[in-house]
Each structure stands twice: as C-alpha cells, then as structure tokens.
Amino acid sequence: MGLLNGILGNMSEVTPEEIQKQFGKFLMEDEKIERGYKLVRDMIVFTDTRIIFMDRQNVTGKKAAYRSIYFMSIIDVAAETAGFGIDDSEIVITYLTNVHRQGLTEQHAEVKFEFPKSFDFTPLYRFLENIAYQNRLAINQLTRVEY
Template sequence: MGWLDGMLGNASTADKKEVGKELGSILINDEEIDVAFKLVRDLIVFTDKRLILVDKQGLTGKKIEYHSVPYKSISHFSIETAGHFDLDAELKIWVSSSSEPTIYKQFRKDKSIYDVQKVLAAVCM
C-alpha cells in the first residue's frame, strides 16, 4: 500500500515517527503510537492509551479536528466489505451507549479494512 492507495481512499500504514511529530502537541507525556493508518489526508491512530482520529478539513488541510476515544468507551464496531457493485468498504464504531455509530469511515477497497479491524479487536479485548 502506498501513495496511490492513499489517493484512492485505501488506508495505508503511516510512519509512526512522522505521525508522532504531527501529533506531538496532543499526545500526553508517556503515550506511544502503536500503529497508524493514513486515509487520503486523514489518520486513524492507535496509541497505547486511546484511538485518535485526525480529520484534516478544507482545501489546504490547515483546519484539523482531533477526535480522541478511550478504548474503554468503544462498545462495539463493525466492518462491511466491498461487493461487486458497491465498491466501498465501511468501518463503524459505536462509543459508549450510543444507538448509532459515532465514527464512520469509508474505504475504497476492503483489504486494508481488515488490518484496522484486527487492531481494533486487539485493543478492545
């Protein structure tokens, strides 16, 4: 998975050092990044303490929303793989007792969604 996958909407593994520099102002002192996935301009970051979703907004990406979710708050999650006619795979995460998914991410192909799901399963057990 590389640059082209990222442009097409597929999650690619991001370099932990680069992500650490980018998130330096919001990480707490002893927090470490376990794995990060880049989805076009956005990031899905798993640390040893929480899930961080980075949503770069606008044309330049200067406006950034950081969505932080403690693992203990994730009640359940689901993935929906792509089909023959529906080419998008979907990740949905429910936080606490919400009846609707709080977090929703779309992937163009479903191969990388399995990697994200495996990490979620590991941290939520």
C-alpha cells in the same frame, strides 16, 4: 492510486515517522503510537489508549481539528468486506459518548472507517472487537465465561 483511494473515501497506512511528526505533540504522557491511516489530508491514529482523528480544515489545511475516542468507550464493532467493483471494506465502531460507563444509561455514537480492497483490516477488527467485548463485560460487571 493513493489519491483515487482518498477521493473514494479509502484510507492508506502511514509510516510511524509521519505519525510522530503530526501527532507527537498531542500524545498524553507515556502514550504510544501503534499505527495510523491517512485519507487525503485527514488522519486517524491508534495509540495504546485511544483513537485520534485529525480533520484538516479550509483550503490550505493549516487549521486542523483533533478528536479522540478512548478505547474504554468502545462498545461494538461491525465489519463489512469489499464486494465486486469499486466497493471497499469498512469497520463501524460504536462508542459511548457519556463519561460514566453504566448499563441502562448509555449514550452512544458511531464512526465508520473505509479501507481499500487490498487492505487486510481483519487484525484491526479483531483488536477492536476484543476491546468492545471487554468493555461490555466491565459495564455489565460480568466475568468472562470460557466456551
């Protein structure tokens, strides 16, 4: 079933040992791995600072490209639950691509994560949504209002 989920674009959670083996050498000083997900050969890792993408390339998979999205850049998160049939759940993250986090000058991009129906993505969604909300407050230099 794991391979079928991979072929369909779904991710599965990876053990901390496998994450450390693949990503340990790419971590910044004092950066901690929180969790990771695998899609056939590619992986996505969440640390306490950023999201790291590993894209295995060519037939052998020995060549890999790594890219990061820092939490400070995340400005929006959207989620879609699985439907009937072979639908899956997904989270779409919108993040700033420019260095300066200033209102009215933003440039952004999106990345989509797909998860199998059986995976409860709501804790990850809430975590990312909180980051996006705090970043919006900081960018707009607002203080949080309690409702």
